[in-house]
Amino acid sequence: MNAVSAVFPATNILCCMFHYGQNLFRKMKGLKLVQMYGEQSVRGEAVRHSFRNVLSLPLLPPTYVRRAFSVIAGTAPMEMEQFLLYFARTYIGMTQQQLLDGDNAFGVRPGGLSPFSSFAGTSFSSVGSDHTYSRQPLQFGIDSPAPSTLSWPSTVEQNSQLVQYSMSPSSTTALGLQVEGYAGKLKDYENTEDSMNAP
Structure with missing residues (x-):
């Protein structure tokens, strides 16, 4: 610690x-x-x-x-x-x-x-x-x-910050890849939600 x-x-x-x-x-x-x-x-x-x-x-x-x-x-x-x-x-x-x-x-x-x-x-x-x-x-x-309380990123850029928060650009770890996978799922979720709300 x-x-x-x-x-x-x-x-x-x-x-x-x-x-x-x-x-x-x-x-x-x-x-x-x-x-x-x-x-x-x-x-x-x-x-x-x-x-x-x-x-x-x-x-x-x-x-x-x-x-x-x-x-x-x-x-x-x-x-x-x-x-x-x-x-x-x-x-x-x-x-x-x-x-x-x-x-x-x-x-x-x-x-x-x-x-x-x-x-x-x-x-x-x-x-x-x-x-x-x-x-x-x-x-x-x-x-x-x-x-x-709804506490969720509202933009794709904010979703990508989730990956940057847990991964340093110089090294890729198993955790980083796992978090990157979450960010990808979340990005897909946001894109689907945006298309559902489109007129």
Whole structure:
């Protein structure tokens, strides 16, 4: 942590990535997803990819976390529903209503499908019984102004800043490529949204 503070003096360290990852992996284990995570199959690869994407969320600027989570949830296998619900409640601070609304909490998604659309008939009384919704949610240790605040780049240039934020121009890392992939998906989303709004 001292090295991060020395290289990036403006960085505010809020949590330990090891303990964050350990907590998420324990939840995967509790939901019996670890066996699927280890499978050498398309389904196993999808679970690994989704889990790694969730692990990378704290590395994004806080204003992009909710939308990026929505993108991840939209591409995750259905077996990860309970894990994604846990993550949304615990780390992002999404309210019960936002979980029910799915992507509608952020606006309409192309195709009109929500990553949480299969939860429509779910009773969230048992899912959220261990979580208190009466306090202001925290987003990776940062107070959110409101649970439903739309905080998403409005232009392609702002989307590309997401890639620049996480990748230095001189070196390409696996994380950088992953974030670049998110930016590409987000750019496609914006272009689709613009074409839907065109007269």
